[in-house]
Amino acid sequence: MKALERHEVDRIRELTLQGKMAREVADEVHVSIATVRNWRKRLGLDISAIRKDLRAQGKLETRCNDAYHPPGESPCWDCIHAVPDMQGHGCPWTIGAMFRDVPGWTVRRCRREGKEAVQILHCPMFERG
Numbered sequence: 001m002k003a004l005e006r007h008e009v010d011r012i013r014e015l016t017l018q019g020k021m022a023r024e025v026a027d028e029v030h031v032s033i034a035t036v037r038n039w040r041k042r043l044g045l046d047i048s049a050i051r052k053d054l055r056a057q058g059k060l061e062t063r064c065n066d067a068y069h070p071p072g073e074s075p076c077w078d079c080i081h082a083v084p085d086m087q088g089h090g091c092p093w094t095i096g097a098m099f100r101d102v103p104g105w106t107v108r109r110c111r112r113e114g115k116e117a118v119q120i121l122h123c124p125m126f127e128r129g
């Protein structure tokens with residue numbers, strides 16, 4: 001691991017406590033993402049727990065881009081539109097289980113065991129539920 005100056009470590013801690021993603025921290029401190037992750041570990045900073053606390057306090061945006069989703073997980077799990085109801089919740093993907101594309105979303109499609117699988121990378125309709 002690259003040796004860092006004290007102020008760089010402090011900045012990693014500060015940005016992490018603000019809930020910044022590793023890439024954002026790496027860009028600001030001018031180190032690699034791996035270095036940010038290593039230092040977070042050394043400092044005992046759990047970004048998932050930090051972001052969860054910040055969200056609970058309403059200090060983190062609820063946009064899809066800002067919501068932390070571990071790689072491979074769908075934002076739908078945290079989205080209010082995952083379960084359609086009579087209060088206006090639901091989206092083209094979930095209403096009537098029609099699985100229609102959401103306008104403007106970004107997905108990765110692949111085939112798994114002969115079936116098409118869709119991984120949602122960004123959804124403009126995402127709202128934290």
Ligand code: SF4
Nearest residue numbers: 076079082091123125
């Ligand atoms: S709005 Fe987007 S993130 Fe939310 S349930 Fe529908 S597809 Fe998933």
